[in-house]
Amino acid sequence: QVQLQESGPGLVKPSQTLSLTCTVSSGSISSGGYYWSWIRQHPGKGLEWIGYIYYSGSSDYNPSLKSRATISVDTSKNQFSLKLRSVTAADTAVYYCARENRVRFGDYYFDYWGQGTLVTVSS
């Protein structure tokens, strides 16, 4: 059973960079067909897809983040990371890492998720 675990600071100051890492266990991040994603949920609100990275390094992002997000992968550590620059209070949310399963053509879904980590942006 694949497991994902987020780690990183729970408090970030406005205008600084939010940095989170997701460690994948019981499965290889280099397996084909899986897209390693970040999703966030503002307090009491819905879900927002942030972006993904593939083990090869290709990535895609939500345009709503206005190019503030960067996702990277470290296959040697079986980890992927999120950096979100110039944060404001509006970036306060629970951040989830998740695996998007695209193994079967046309049937794509988030099959494994981390437990989520609350990041608060405040001075």
Added chain:
Amino acid sequence: DIQMTQSPSSLSASVGDSVTITCRASQDIRNDLGWYQQKAGKAPKRLIYAASSLQSGVPSRFSGSGSGTEFTLTISSLQPEDFATYYCLQHNDYPRTFGQGTKVEIK
């Protein structure tokens, strides 16, 4: 971006009731839609894939229908463990977009 409009935002129902949740896509997404259930403090879990196929292990009281731009999730005979928030998610294109969510509460 494909916008997913979900309704209602919340509903109250009793154990044994049948409820229906609707998602509308801003453009044709064929059947590239899943329904997810999220319980408080937990990550979402997929219930329905390809708009109408039941995920393995999910009770048959959950069903989905629709294609193109209109989709529904029906829960027949609500059980206590079904009280949660439900989201639709389109995987037709990036960015992936979720509906706003429907919170199903106990009446």
